[in-house]
Amino acid sequence: MKNFRKRCAALALAAALAFSLSQPALASYALGTELSAQATPLGAGTTLTAQSLWSASKSDLRTEHYVTYTPNATVKPVIFSGTYVASTNTVDSAAAQLESQGLRVAAAINGGFFNSDGTIVGMLMTDGVVRALDVANYTLLGFTGDGRVFIDESKPTVSAAWTGYDGIQRVFPIAGFNAYRNNNYLDKLYLYNQDFSSKVTSGGPCVSAVLRPVNGEQMKMNRTLTLEVVSVTDAVQDQTVFNGILPEGCYMLYAEDRGNPELLAALRELVPGMQVSVVLGGAGEQWDEAVYGVSGLYTLLRDGQIVDGLPTTANPYTAVGLKGDGSAVFYTIDGRQGGHSVGATYAQVAQRLQELGCVSAVALDGGGSTTLGATLPGSTSFTVVNKPSGGSQRSVSNAVFLVSNLSST
Numbered sequence: 001m002k003n004f005r006k007r008c009a010a011l012a013l014a015a016a017l018a019f020s021l022s023q024p025a026l027a028s029y030a031l032g033t034e035l036s037a038q039a040t041p042l043g044a045g046t047t048l049t050a051q052s053l054w055s056a057s058k059s060d061l062r063t064e065h066y067v068t069y070t071p072n073a074t075v076k077p078v079i080f081s082g083t084y085v086a087s088t089n090t091v092d093s094a095a096a097q098l099e100s101q102g103l104r105v106a107a108a109i110n111g112g113f114f115n116s117d118g119t120i121v122g123m124l125m126t127d128g129v130v131r132a133l134d135v136a137n138y139t140l141l142g143f144t145g146d147g148r149v150f151i152d153e154s155k156p157t158v159s160a161a162w163t164g165y166d167g168i169q170r171v172f173p174i175a176g177f178n179a180y181r182n183n184n185y186l187d188k189l190y191l192y193n194q195d196f197s198s199k200v201t202s203g204g205p206c207v208s209a210v211l212r213p214v215n216g217e218q219m220k221m222n223r224t225l226t227l228e229v230v231s232v233t234d235a236v237q238d239q240t241v242f243n244g245i246l247p248e249g250c251y252m253l254y255a256e257d258r259g260n261p262e263l264l265a266a267l268r269e270l271v272p273g274m275q276v277s278v279v280l281g282g283a284g285e286q287w288d289e290a291v292y293g294v295s296g297l298y299t300l301l302r303d304g305q306i307v308d309g310l311p312t313t314a315n316p317y318t319a320v321g322l323k324g325d326g327s328a329v330f331y332t333i334d335g336r337q338g339g340h341s342v343g344a345t346y347a348q349v350a351q352r353l354q355e356l357g358c359v360s361a362v363a364l365d366g367g368g369s370t371t372l373g374a375t376l377p378g379s380t381s382f383t384v385v386n387k388p389s390g391g392s393q394r395s396v397s398n399a400v401f402l403v404s405n406l407s408s409t
Contacts (some may be wrong), residue, residue, distance in 0.1 A: 086118035114397035122295020296362035321358030
Protein backbone atom coordinates (compact mmCIF):
# COMPACT_ATOMS: atom_id res chain seq x y z
CA MET A 1 0.00 0.00 0.00
CA LYS A 2 2.84 2.40 0.90
CA ASN A 3 4.63 1.66 -2.41
CA PHE A 4 1.41 2.15 -4.31
CA ARG A 5 0.92 5.57 -2.67
CA LYS A 6 4.52 6.58 -3.51
CA ARG A 7 4.01 5.43 -7.08
CA CYS A 8 0.76 7.48 -7.38
CA ALA A 9 2.42 10.55 -5.90
CA ALA A 10 5.30 10.27 -8.35
CA LEU A 11 2.92 9.87 -11.27
CA ALA A 12 0.91 12.87 -10.11
CA LEU A 13 4.06 15.01 -9.78
CA ALA A 14 5.22 13.96 -13.23
CA ALA A 15 1.84 14.70 -14.73
CA ALA A 16 1.77 18.13 -13.10
CA LEU A 17 5.27 18.91 -14.36
CA ALA A 18 4.41 17.73 -17.88
CA PHE A 19 1.26 19.87 -17.80
CA SER A 20 3.14 22.98 -16.66
CA LEU A 21 5.81 22.51 -19.35
CA SER A 22 3.15 22.16 -22.01
CA GLN A 23 1.51 25.50 -21.16
CA PRO A 24 2.53 28.50 -23.26
CA ALA A 25 4.09 31.51 -21.51
CA LEU A 26 1.77 34.39 -20.82
CA ALA A 27 1.52 36.65 -23.84
CA SER A 28 0.28 40.03 -24.94
CA TYR A 29 -1.17 39.98 -28.44
CA ALA A 30 -0.15 43.63 -28.62
CA LEU A 31 3.48 43.38 -27.52
CA GLY A 32 4.74 39.79 -27.36
CA THR A 33 5.49 37.01 -24.89
CA GLU A 34 5.91 37.91 -21.24
CA LEU A 35 9.40 37.19 -19.92
CA SER A 36 9.13 38.72 -16.47
CA ALA A 37 6.74 40.83 -14.46
CA GLN A 38 6.82 42.40 -11.03
CA ALA A 39 4.01 44.19 -9.20
CA THR A 40 4.89 46.57 -6.35
CA PRO A 41 2.32 48.26 -4.08
CA LEU A 42 3.07 51.99 -3.78
CA GLY A 43 0.22 53.16 -1.57
CA ALA A 44 -3.53 53.04 -1.17
CA GLY A 45 -5.07 51.85 -4.44
CA THR A 46 -1.76 52.32 -6.26
CA THR A 47 0.40 49.55 -7.75
CA LEU A 48 3.43 49.69 -10.05
CA THR A 49 3.96 46.91 -12.59
CA ALA A 50 7.24 46.46 -14.45
CA GLN A 51 7.16 43.98 -17.30
CA SER A 52 9.55 42.68 -19.96
CA LEU A 53 8.21 41.04 -23.12
CA TRP A 54 9.74 39.40 -26.18
CA SER A 55 8.60 40.54 -29.61
CA ALA A 56 9.00 37.73 -32.12
CA SER A 57 8.32 40.09 -35.04
CA LYS A 58 11.10 42.45 -33.91
CA SER A 59 13.37 39.76 -32.41
CA ASP A 60 13.91 42.13 -29.52
CA LEU A 61 12.60 43.19 -26.15
CA ARG A 62 9.83 45.49 -25.11
CA THR A 63 9.80 46.97 -21.60
CA GLU A 64 6.72 48.57 -20.07
CA HIS A 65 5.94 50.18 -16.73
CA TYR A 66 2.48 51.14 -15.60
CA VAL A 67 0.73 52.26 -12.45
CA THR A 68 -2.77 51.00 -11.75
CA TYR A 69 -4.71 53.50 -9.66
CA THR A 70 -8.10 53.19 -7.95
CA PRO A 71 -9.42 56.58 -6.77
CA ASN A 72 -9.30 56.86 -3.00
CA ALA A 73 -9.13 59.39 -0.17
CA THR A 74 -5.42 58.91 0.52
CA VAL A 75 -3.62 59.03 -2.84
CA LYS A 76 -4.80 61.57 -5.41
CA PRO A 77 -3.67 62.81 -8.83
CA VAL A 78 -2.23 66.30 -9.27
CA ILE A 79 -0.48 68.09 -12.13
CA PHE A 80 2.77 69.94 -11.54
CA SER A 81 3.57 72.74 -13.95
CA GLY A 82 6.16 75.06 -12.40
CA THR A 83 6.14 78.82 -11.89
CA TYR A 84 4.89 79.71 -15.40
CA VAL A 85 3.07 77.68 -18.03
CA ALA A 86 6.29 77.79 -20.08
CA SER A 87 8.43 76.48 -17.21
CA THR A 88 10.07 73.10 -17.72
CA ASN A 89 11.31 70.60 -15.15
CA THR A 90 12.43 67.00 -15.18
CA VAL A 91 9.90 64.68 -13.59
CA ASP A 92 12.19 63.91 -10.66
CA SER A 93 12.98 67.60 -10.00
CA ALA A 94 9.24 68.29 -10.01
CA ALA A 95 8.80 65.40 -7.57
CA ALA A 96 11.45 66.90 -5.31
CA GLN A 97 9.54 70.18 -5.25
CA LEU A 98 6.35 68.36 -4.26
CA GLU A 99 8.23 66.44 -1.58
CA SER A 100 9.54 69.75 -0.21
CA GLN A 101 5.89 70.71 0.32
CA GLY A 102 5.42 67.70 2.61
CA LEU A 103 3.82 65.42 0.02
CA ARG A 104 4.73 61.81 -0.57
CA VAL A 105 4.91 61.08 -4.29
CA ALA A 106 3.62 57.57 -4.91
CA ALA A 107 4.15 57.70 -8.68
CA ALA A 108 4.39 60.02 -11.66
CA ILE A 109 4.45 60.15 -15.45
CA ASN A 110 5.28 62.96 -17.84
CA GLY A 111 2.30 65.02 -18.96
CA GLY A 112 1.04 66.80 -22.06
CA PHE A 113 2.79 68.03 -25.18
CA PHE A 114 4.59 71.36 -25.30
CA ASN A 115 6.28 73.66 -27.79
CA SER A 116 10.01 74.36 -28.05
CA ASP A 117 9.55 77.50 -25.91
CA GLY A 118 7.85 75.46 -23.16
CA THR A 119 4.33 76.73 -23.84
CA ILE A 120 1.48 74.25 -23.50
CA VAL A 121 0.03 72.43 -26.49
CA GLY A 122 -3.67 72.30 -25.70
CA MET A 123 -4.94 72.93 -22.17
CA LEU A 124 -3.57 73.09 -18.64
CA MET A 125 -5.60 73.30 -15.42
CA THR A 126 -4.23 73.37 -11.88
CA ASP A 127 -6.09 74.03 -8.62
CA GLY A 128 -9.35 74.34 -10.57
CA VAL A 129 -8.05 77.26 -12.67
CA VAL A 130 -7.37 77.06 -16.41
CA ARG A 131 -3.78 78.22 -16.90
CA ALA A 132 -3.51 77.83 -20.68
CA LEU A 133 -5.61 76.90 -23.69
CA ASP A 134 -4.85 77.09 -27.40
CA VAL A 135 -6.74 76.35 -30.59
CA ALA A 136 -5.33 72.82 -30.74
CA ASN A 137 -6.74 71.53 -27.46
CA TYR A 138 -6.96 67.89 -28.57
CA THR A 139 -8.29 65.20 -26.17
CA LEU A 140 -8.50 66.31 -22.55
CA LEU A 141 -7.53 64.37 -19.41
CA GLY A 142 -9.01 65.57 -16.12
CA PHE A 143 -8.87 64.79 -12.41
CA THR A 144 -11.51 65.68 -9.81
CA GLY A 145 -10.89 66.66 -6.20
CA ASP A 146 -11.80 63.18 -4.96
CA GLY A 147 -9.31 61.51 -7.30
CA ARG A 148 -11.56 60.46 -10.16
CA VAL A 149 -9.98 60.40 -13.61
CA PHE A 150 -11.86 61.21 -16.83
CA ILE A 151 -11.20 61.67 -20.55
CA ASP A 152 -13.10 64.34 -22.47
CA GLU A 153 -13.13 64.74 -26.26
CA SER A 154 -15.03 68.03 -26.25
CA LYS A 155 -13.34 71.06 -27.78
CA PRO A 156 -13.52 74.07 -25.44
CA THR A 157 -13.17 77.53 -26.96
CA VAL A 158 -12.48 81.02 -25.62
CA SER A 159 -13.95 84.29 -26.91
CA ALA A 160 -13.95 87.93 -25.86
CA ALA A 161 -16.92 90.30 -26.18
CA TRP A 162 -17.56 93.99 -25.53
CA THR A 163 -19.98 96.66 -26.70
CA GLY A 164 -18.75 99.16 -29.29
CA TYR A 165 -19.55 102.87 -29.71
CA ASP A 166 -22.53 101.97 -31.90
CA GLY A 167 -24.09 99.80 -29.21
CA ILE A 168 -23.34 96.62 -31.17
CA GLN A 169 -21.51 93.83 -29.41
CA ARG A 170 -18.12 92.87 -30.74
CA VAL A 171 -17.28 89.18 -30.36
CA PHE A 172 -13.90 87.70 -31.31
CA PRO A 173 -12.55 84.18 -30.84
CA ILE A 174 -9.37 83.97 -28.80
CA ALA A 175 -6.77 81.84 -30.59
CA GLY A 176 -4.77 81.24 -27.46
CA PHE A 177 -4.78 81.92 -23.73
CA ASN A 178 -1.22 81.94 -22.37
CA ALA A 179 -0.33 80.11 -25.56
CA TYR A 180 2.29 80.02 -28.29
CA ARG A 181 1.38 82.37 -31.15
CA ASN A 182 0.84 79.87 -33.95
CA ASN A 183 2.02 81.03 -37.40
CA ASN A 184 -1.40 80.14 -38.81
CA TYR A 185 -3.16 82.43 -36.32
CA LEU A 186 -0.93 85.51 -36.07
CA ASP A 187 -3.82 87.74 -37.18
CA LYS A 188 -6.02 86.55 -34.29
CA LEU A 189 -6.68 87.70 -30.73
CA TYR A 190 -4.62 86.37 -27.82
CA LEU A 191 -5.11 86.60 -24.06
CA TYR A 192 -2.43 86.49 -21.36
CA ASN A 193 -1.97 86.78 -17.61
CA GLN A 194 0.96 86.29 -15.28
CA ASP A 195 0.68 82.50 -15.44
CA PHE A 196 2.28 83.01 -18.87
CA SER A 197 5.05 85.34 -17.75
CA SER A 198 5.58 88.73 -16.17
CA LYS A 199 5.87 90.18 -19.67
CA VAL A 200 4.50 89.54 -23.17
CA THR A 201 6.98 89.90 -26.04
CA SER A 202 5.64 91.51 -29.20
CA GLY A 203 6.06 89.98 -32.63
CA GLY A 204 5.58 93.35 -34.32
CA PRO A 205 3.30 96.41 -34.23
CA CYS A 206 0.28 95.57 -32.10
CA VAL A 207 -2.74 96.85 -30.19
CA SER A 208 -3.14 95.62 -26.62
CA ALA A 209 -5.39 96.20 -23.64
CA VAL A 210 -4.65 95.55 -19.97
CA LEU A 211 -7.72 94.40 -18.02
CA ARG A 212 -8.43 93.65 -14.38
CA PRO A 213 -10.98 91.07 -13.14
CA VAL A 214 -14.06 92.81 -11.74
CA ASN A 215 -14.56 90.35 -8.88
CA GLY A 216 -11.08 88.85 -8.57
CA GLU A 217 -12.19 85.88 -10.67
CA GLN A 218 -9.92 83.55 -12.63
CA MET A 219 -10.31 81.52 -15.82
CA LYS A 220 -12.45 78.43 -15.27
CA MET A 221 -14.06 75.91 -17.56
CA ASN A 222 -17.57 76.74 -18.78
CA ARG A 223 -17.55 80.13 -17.06
CA THR A 224 -17.58 83.81 -18.00
CA LEU A 225 -14.80 86.06 -16.71
CA THR A 226 -15.73 89.75 -16.46
CA LEU A 227 -12.83 92.15 -16.92
CA GLU A 228 -12.50 95.93 -16.74
CA VAL A 229 -10.21 97.84 -19.08
CA VAL A 230 -7.28 99.51 -17.31
CA SER A 231 -5.32 100.83 -20.29
CA VAL A 232 -4.93 100.47 -24.06
CA THR A 233 -1.66 100.64 -26.00
CA ASP A 234 -1.75 101.25 -29.77
CA ALA A 235 1.70 100.52 -31.16
CA VAL A 236 0.33 100.56 -34.73
CA GLN A 237 -1.61 103.77 -35.27
CA ASP A 238 -0.27 105.88 -32.39
CA GLN A 239 3.20 104.30 -32.53
CA THR A 240 3.07 104.03 -28.74
CA VAL A 241 5.82 101.85 -27.31
CA PHE A 242 4.54 98.42 -26.26
CA ASN A 243 6.21 97.30 -23.04
CA GLY A 244 4.28 94.04 -22.59
CA ILE A 245 4.28 94.21 -18.78
CA LEU A 246 1.50 92.22 -17.12
CA PRO A 247 0.50 93.91 -13.85
CA GLU A 248 -0.24 91.64 -10.89
CA GLY A 249 -3.68 90.04 -11.18
CA CYS A 250 -4.35 91.52 -14.63
CA TYR A 251 -4.95 90.11 -18.11
CA MET A 252 -3.92 91.38 -21.52
CA LEU A 253 -5.74 91.20 -24.85
CA TYR A 254 -3.19 91.32 -27.67
CA ALA A 255 -3.40 91.46 -31.47
CA GLU A 256 -0.67 92.12 -34.01
CA ASP A 257 -1.09 94.18 -37.18
CA ARG A 258 -1.46 91.28 -39.61
CA GLY A 259 -4.10 92.44 -42.08
CA ASN A 260 -6.89 92.30 -39.49
CA PRO A 261 -8.29 95.87 -39.44
CA GLU A 262 -11.66 94.90 -37.94
CA LEU A 263 -10.06 93.34 -34.88
CA LEU A 264 -7.60 96.21 -34.39
CA ALA A 265 -10.37 98.80 -34.79
CA ALA A 266 -12.49 97.03 -32.18
CA LEU A 267 -9.58 96.94 -29.71
CA ARG A 268 -9.08 100.69 -30.24
CA GLU A 269 -12.66 101.23 -29.05
CA LEU A 270 -11.72 99.99 -25.60
CA VAL A 271 -11.25 102.71 -22.99
CA PRO A 272 -10.53 102.52 -19.25
CA GLY A 273 -13.61 101.48 -17.31
CA MET A 274 -15.24 99.49 -20.14
CA GLN A 275 -16.08 95.85 -19.45
CA VAL A 276 -15.01 92.85 -21.47
CA SER A 277 -16.53 89.38 -21.09
CA VAL A 278 -14.26 86.40 -21.69
CA VAL A 279 -16.22 83.17 -22.16
CA LEU A 280 -14.57 79.76 -21.86
CA GLY A 281 -17.16 77.24 -22.98
CA GLY A 282 -17.78 74.00 -24.78
CA ALA A 283 -16.15 71.64 -22.29
CA GLY A 284 -17.85 68.57 -20.81
CA GLU A 285 -19.79 68.76 -17.55
CA GLN A 286 -17.07 66.80 -15.75
CA TRP A 287 -15.00 69.97 -15.64
CA ASP A 288 -17.39 71.47 -13.10
CA GLU A 289 -15.77 69.16 -10.53
CA ALA A 290 -12.27 69.08 -12.01
CA VAL A 291 -9.22 70.39 -10.17
CA TYR A 292 -6.47 69.37 -12.60
CA GLY A 293 -6.37 68.82 -16.34
CA VAL A 294 -4.09 68.56 -19.33
CA SER A 295 -4.36 67.84 -23.05
CA GLY A 296 -3.27 64.60 -24.61
CA LEU A 297 -2.88 64.20 -28.34
CA TYR A 298 -4.67 61.19 -29.76
CA THR A 299 -7.62 59.33 -28.36
CA LEU A 300 -6.41 55.73 -28.37
CA LEU A 301 -9.50 53.89 -27.09
CA ARG A 302 -13.09 55.00 -27.31
CA ASP A 303 -15.95 52.87 -25.96
CA GLY A 304 -13.60 49.91 -25.71
CA GLN A 305 -12.50 50.09 -29.36
CA ILE A 306 -9.15 51.10 -30.83
CA VAL A 307 -9.44 54.37 -32.73
CA ASP A 308 -8.67 54.21 -36.46
CA GLY A 309 -6.01 56.25 -38.22
CA LEU A 310 -3.36 56.37 -35.49
CA PRO A 311 0.27 57.01 -36.57
CA THR A 312 2.17 53.80 -37.17
CA THR A 313 5.72 54.67 -36.04
CA ALA A 314 7.10 52.65 -33.11
CA ASN A 315 8.33 54.93 -30.32
CA PRO A 316 8.44 55.26 -26.55
CA TYR A 317 4.96 56.34 -25.49
CA THR A 318 3.04 57.56 -22.45
CA ALA A 319 -0.71 57.09 -22.14
CA VAL A 320 -3.54 57.00 -19.62
CA GLY A 321 -6.31 54.44 -19.85
CA LEU A 322 -9.56 54.15 -17.91
CA LYS A 323 -11.32 50.94 -16.92
CA GLY A 324 -15.05 50.50 -16.64
CA ASP A 325 -14.87 50.52 -12.84
CA GLY A 326 -13.24 53.98 -12.78
CA SER A 327 -9.70 52.83 -12.07
CA ALA A 328 -6.92 54.23 -14.24
CA VAL A 329 -3.73 52.89 -15.82
CA PHE A 330 -0.82 55.34 -16.14
CA TYR A 331 1.21 53.63 -18.83
CA THR A 332 4.67 53.94 -20.39
CA ILE A 333 6.60 51.80 -22.82
CA ASP A 334 10.29 52.45 -23.46
CA GLY A 335 11.62 52.54 -27.01
CA ARG A 336 14.44 53.31 -29.43
CA GLN A 337 16.76 51.09 -27.35
CA GLY A 338 17.67 47.76 -28.89
CA GLY A 339 18.28 45.09 -26.28
CA HIS A 340 16.04 46.90 -23.82
CA SER A 341 12.89 48.03 -25.63
CA VAL A 342 12.04 48.70 -29.26
CA GLY A 343 8.86 50.61 -28.41
CA ALA A 344 5.43 50.19 -29.93
CA THR A 345 2.97 51.90 -32.22
CA TYR A 346 0.01 53.88 -30.90
CA ALA A 347 -2.30 51.06 -32.02
CA GLN A 348 -0.23 48.54 -30.06
CA VAL A 349 -0.33 50.76 -26.97
CA ALA A 350 -4.10 51.03 -27.42
CA GLN A 351 -4.39 47.25 -27.73
CA ARG A 352 -2.18 46.75 -24.69
CA LEU A 353 -4.37 49.08 -22.62
CA GLN A 354 -7.37 47.17 -23.93
CA GLU A 355 -5.73 43.95 -22.67
CA LEU A 356 -5.24 45.61 -19.29
CA GLY A 357 -8.99 46.22 -19.09
CA CYS A 358 -9.24 49.81 -20.30
CA VAL A 359 -12.23 51.05 -22.29
CA SER A 360 -10.94 54.56 -23.04
CA ALA A 361 -7.43 55.95 -23.35
CA VAL A 362 -5.50 59.04 -24.41
CA ALA A 363 -1.87 59.49 -25.47
CA LEU A 364 0.26 62.01 -23.58
CA ASP A 365 3.66 63.28 -24.71
CA GLY A 366 6.02 60.49 -25.75
CA GLY A 367 9.40 59.94 -27.31
CA GLY A 368 12.22 61.35 -25.22
CA SER A 369 9.67 62.76 -22.77
CA THR A 370 8.36 59.33 -21.72
CA THR A 371 9.15 58.99 -18.02
CA LEU A 372 7.66 57.00 -15.14
CA GLY A 373 8.87 57.05 -11.56
CA ALA A 374 7.77 56.07 -8.07
CA THR A 375 8.64 56.11 -4.40
CA LEU A 376 9.36 52.43 -3.85
CA PRO A 377 8.69 50.57 -0.60
CA GLY A 378 11.44 51.22 1.93
CA SER A 379 12.46 54.45 0.19
CA THR A 380 11.74 58.02 1.30
CA SER A 381 12.19 59.67 -2.07
CA PHE A 382 11.07 59.43 -5.67
CA THR A 383 13.13 57.71 -8.36
CA VAL A 384 12.65 57.21 -12.10
CA VAL A 385 12.11 53.51 -12.85
CA ASN A 386 11.87 53.43 -16.63
CA LYS A 387 14.71 54.16 -19.06
CA PRO A 388 14.10 57.39 -21.03
CA SER A 389 15.21 57.05 -24.63
CA GLY A 390 17.52 60.07 -24.63
CA GLY A 391 19.80 58.53 -22.03
CA SER A 392 18.65 61.04 -19.42
CA GLN A 393 15.42 62.70 -18.41
CA ARG A 394 14.02 65.43 -20.60
CA SER A 395 12.72 68.60 -18.96
CA VAL A 396 8.98 68.67 -19.63
CA SER A 397 6.29 71.31 -19.33
CA ASN A 398 4.15 69.37 -16.84
CA ALA A 399 3.80 65.99 -15.19
CA VAL A 400 1.02 63.94 -13.60
CA PHE A 401 1.65 62.84 -10.01
CA LEU A 402 -0.11 60.53 -7.59
CA VAL A 403 0.51 62.01 -4.14
CA SER A 404 -0.57 61.69 -0.53
CA ASN A 405 -0.39 64.12 2.34
CA LEU A 406 1.64 61.64 4.37
CA SER A 407 5.15 62.87 5.13
CA SER A 408 7.79 61.65 2.70
CA THR A 409 10.34 61.28 5.53
